[in-house]
Amino acid sequence: MTQPLKIAVAGLGTVGAGTLQLLDAQADILALRAGRPLQVSAVSARNRNLDRGVDIGRYAWYDDAVAMAREADADAVVELIGGSDGAARAVCEAAFAAGRHVVTANKALLAHHGTTLAEQAEAAGVGLAWEAAVAGGIPVIRCLREGLAGNRISRLHGILNGTCNYILTVMRDTGRDFADVLAEAQHLGYAEADPGFDIDGVDAAHKLALLSSVAFGSAVDFAGVYTEGIRQIAPMDIEYADELGYRIKLLGIAERNHDGIHQRVHPAMVPAGAPIAAVEDVFNGVVTEGDFVGATVLEGRGAGAGPTASAVAGDLVDIAAGRHAPAFGVPASALKPVPSLPMDRHVGPYYVRLMVIDKPGVFADIAATLRDAEISFESVLQRSRAPGDVVPVVLTTHETSEAAMQRALAAIEAIEAVREPPHMIRIERG
Ligand SMILES: NC(=O)c1ccc[n+]([C@@H]2O[C@H](COP(=O)([O-])OP(=O)(O)OC[C@H]3O[C@@H](n4cnc5c(N)ncnc54)[C@H](OP(=O)(O)O)[C@@H]3O)[C@@H](O)[C@H]2O)c1
Numbered sequence: 001m002t003q004p005l006k007i008a009v010a011g012l013g014t015v016g017a018g019t020l021q022l023l024d025a026q027a028d029i030l031a032l033r034a035g036r037p038l039q040v041s042a043v044s045a046r047n048r049n050l051d052r053g054v055d056i057g058r059y060a061w062y063d064d065a066v067a068m069a070r071e072a073d074a075d076a077v078v079e080l081i082g083g084s085d086g087a088a089r090a091v092c093e094a095a096f097a098a099g100r101h102v103v104t105a106n107k108a109l110l111a112h113h114g115t116t117l118a119e120q121a122e123a124a125g126v127g128l129a130w131e132a133a134v135a136g137g138i139p140v141i142r143c144l145r146e147g148l149a150g151n152r153i154s155r156l157h158g159i160l161n162g163t164c165n166y167i168l169t170v171m172r173d174t175g176r177d178f179a180d181v182l183a184e185a186q187h188l189g190y191a192e193a194d195p196g197f198d199i200d201g202v203d204a205a206h207k208l209a210l211l212s213s214v215a216f217g218s219a220v221d222f223a224g225v226y227t228e229g230i231r232q233i234a235p236m237d238i239e240y241a242d243e244l245g246y247r248i249k250l251l252g253i254a255e256r257n258h259d260g261i262h263q264r265v266h267p268a269m270v271p272a273g274a275p276i277a278a279v280e281d282v283f284n285g286v287v288t289e290g291d292f293v294g295a296t297v298l299e300g301r302g303a304g305a306g307p308t309a310s311a312v313a314g315d316l317v318d319i320a321a322g323r324h325a326p327a328f329g330v331p332a333s334a335l336k337p338v339p340s341l342p343m344d345r346h347v348g349p350y351y352v353r354l355m356v357i358d359k360p361g362v363f364a365d366i367a368a369t370l371r372d373a374e375i376s377f378e379s380v381l382q383r384s385r386a387p388g389d390v391v392p393v394v395l396t397t398h399e400t401s402e403a404a405m406q407r408a409l410a411a412i413e414a415i416e417a418v419r420e421p422p423h424m425i426r427i428e429r430g
Contacts, residue, residue, distance in 0.1 A: 011080035018305025127324030137307025151290025224340025274430025
């Protein structure tokens with residue numbers, strides 16, 4: 001048999017240990033599919049003595065992952081340390097400098113330095129593969145880069161963070177509030193002790209910036225992603241969404257038009273019958289729209305040892321078989337910056353919930369504010385009357401610009417009878 005592909009693994013946590021397990025368990029089919037064996041030769045982590053559920057005694061150990069990337073007997077380095085800079089970046093750069101391929105699951109690193117790393121890989125004549133960095137086990141990067149290569153992609157949208165999707169699913173199923181469900185998710189290990197990256201939309205924004213780059217052939221522009229999380233979603237909004245025929249999801253949406261690229265991550269109401277609305281629990285889903293193919297829907301597990309290791313292994317098979325496409329689908333020199341359009345250029349329908357004192361004339365004031373901003377209603381809902389008390393009033397609008405909506409919301413908030421800042425959620429076509 002031909003020479004094995006020798007692999008050095010940096011980082012032996014959830015994904016690293018899962019990758020070693022997969023490479024062991026599937027060695028036979030991997031060798032057949034790659035045309036040669038995949039053989040781990042060296043590993044590195046912080047603590048050599050930790051029990052990781054895998055026997056690492058048979059691999060060369062390195063305390064210093066960068067030294068491993070530089071010196072180990074390896075053709076490819078798998079970076080599974082994490083973080084947007086520091087050791088992870090140094091490992092990748094050392095591997096390129098030594099002429100080794102890199103496979104990584106690190107969306108934070110790529111969102112910040114993806115274009116530069118792609119240039120470095122290309123200059124070194126090696127591959128930079130990162131299927132595992134976006135939507136875990138779903139082969140969405142390969143799908144965009146290869147399967148849909150015959151299309152110009154105009155739009156994609158997806159559920160890119162399993163933690164948020166789990167929280168929103170449980171909130172809808174049980175009627176419980178955000179803080180309560182988040183605490184449970186942390187207890188179950190679905191959310192980190194510091195959940196900010198997930199629930200504030202940053203993790204989804206990292207992934208969206210990477211998907212945009214592959215979809216549109218543009219330089220990675222994480223700073224251009226408008227980002228909002230799910231902390232403000234109340235059970236009442238989920239109920240109203242149901243009543244109006246929608247589901248609330250944290251979506252990442254990227255659209256290309258003549259002026260540039262719109263990249264945004266925020267809670268969105270999608271029609272209950274849309275494919276993305278059916279993606280529940282910890283699952284991820286991505287819908288792409290190509291000019292020749294139309295819509296393509298992908299769904300699967302977005303994280304966890306098995307799904308993420310599955311994506312790492314797929315990348316390693318490609319490298320072993322000599323297939324290494326440019327990291328973002330086109331040569332790094334073609335990854336040009338494209339203007340990211342500001343959020344106030346967004347146009348769409350909106351859902352707005354107001355908490356108002358139930359008294360005559362309030363609604364006329366709200367309606368006048370919207371009229372002044374040239375926003376027209378689609379529907380108005382007020383479930384019950386309670387004169388003198390605070391009651392919810394829900395409006396949905398026809399298409400309007402974000403700039404007009406923000407002006408109207410500021411004016412509505414100033415109305416004396418409006419008792420909380422308005423709760424606004426954008427409505428998407430799904
Ligand atoms: N977890 C998932 O489901 C998932 C899904 C998709 C992508 N990812 C990405 O995959 C990467 C790894 O995530 P993870 O969940 O596996 O993280 P993790 O469980 O925290 O593991 C990180 C590993 O890196 C090691 N490490 C930290 N600093 C190091 C250094 N300076 N040198 C060498 N090793 C170092 C740690 O060593 P010790 O074990 O000795 O402390 C640990 O083994 C991240 O980029 C993450 O975003 C994760």
